[in-house]
Amino acid sequence: MSVWTPSAPCTPRACIEQRGRATAVPRAVARITAVVALMLAGIALTPFGRRVPAEWVRRWCRSIVRAAGVRVRITGADAPTGGLLLVANHISWLDIPLLAAVRPARMVAKSDIRDWPVAGPLAARGGALFIDRDRLRALPDTVARIADALRAGQAVGVFPEGSTWCGRAQGSFRRAVFQAALDAHVPVQPVRLRYRIAGTASTAPAFIGEDSLLASVWRVAMTRGLVAEVEVGEAIPADTHPDRRTLARAAQPSPPPQPDWTHTALVA
Template sequence: MTTDDTARALGSVGRGALRLTLYLLLTLLLIPVQGVAVGLRSPLSRRLPILYHRLCARLLGLELVVRGERMGSGPVLFVSNHSSYLDITVLGALLPASFVAKSEVAGWPFFGLLAKLSRTVFVERRARSSVGRQRDDIGDRLEAGDSLILFPEGTSSDGNRTLPFKSALFAVASRRIGDQPLTVQPISVTPTRLDGIPMGVAFRPFYAWYGDMDLAPHLWQVFQLGGMTVEVEFHPPVTIDGFPNRKALADHCQRSIAQGVACAVSGRPAQ
């Protein structure tokens, strides 16, 4: 890897400015369209976010390498590791599903509005007294036929490992849709290359947003970067019927996802 290769991968101001301009134009154009679609409860409100995320992924230079088979029929509770806001774009481009997010996101400037327009389910993860209501909110969406995406780590990681899963929200997996148990599908999301250069520990923070990182500088760096390869692995789906309790289900999903991340990070074939 030469100095020029590294400089190209780490980006350019011109590329960043162009991408940011196109992103804002695309987003501002589609916000009112999605707002009307959500207000009218149109099927377009489910389809438009997928198109939006696919366009954003292309705009940001994200190459998505997909392994495994996604469940084709819903409702499904997809569970994934989480290292960056870019995971929203990656999974949003691949899944006809809404996200489950912490309640603080609803109050974020600009991105909170985008989350609401994407029909995100907001939960207060620290309030034990509201767990039942949150479980019901999630369950109602699933029973209505909507698939959801859950990040059970509760926070974002550095992308090199998978944190332990919080099992509380897996309680919704005990619901039956009709007479069938809810399908749960684990997904591993791992950034692996930057402009063809293996990311490794040094480059992965250009994708991962975690800890006390400031959002605006990190986002500006992302707009400037060269193309990034992100590997997405769909693991075999499961149901609560195969486990003694929700914690065992959460542990199984965590192990499957952690193994997928470890294989992608090391370059080993998936098990």
């Protein structure tokens, strides 16, 4: 394992727990159909690019998650304009639209996502920065491309753990991508993602180990009462940290406390 190709110890057999009552199969099928329809609509609209208002993109991203039967709760700071590195812990395929719901961004994605049905073409047309994690020599070029996008005033979203975790455990943020924020002199905005059922952490949305995308999507669609919590931290000015190591540590989320529902707003 290298700093560029980390892996998590989480596996479906060891970590996935299906809690609560499952939804009916016809409803689950309807949810998946709605998700696919929304993603196809997104592919159709990608030629319009930046002419689509950012608020429309955020609403569309939230709609994808809600169509899968997951409620969304977003709390915390507002994302600033201009170049911005969005970083978050990584649990599920749902993380991508949730991060874009905070601020539409070019995602850093592993190259094999290109081959995913529906999601692959959508990522490519949306300007994803694909990386070959098997080629460590490609790392400097990837960091340079991210820095160029940041200098151009774009937001770039990345999951610095480099691998998905089940949600009850988490990995360390790899520091390489933070060099791009330092080089471009743009802030880093940390985002904490959690999935819960009735206030208790749920591993049902986790997309880990040898789990297939279809199996993960079906599990989410069959789960009743799932809530995605998106906690947006204050943006961290990159220039306040001397190097990428300390910047990565500052952005690294601490183990999640029990949520205080009195200060949480439900996004309809």
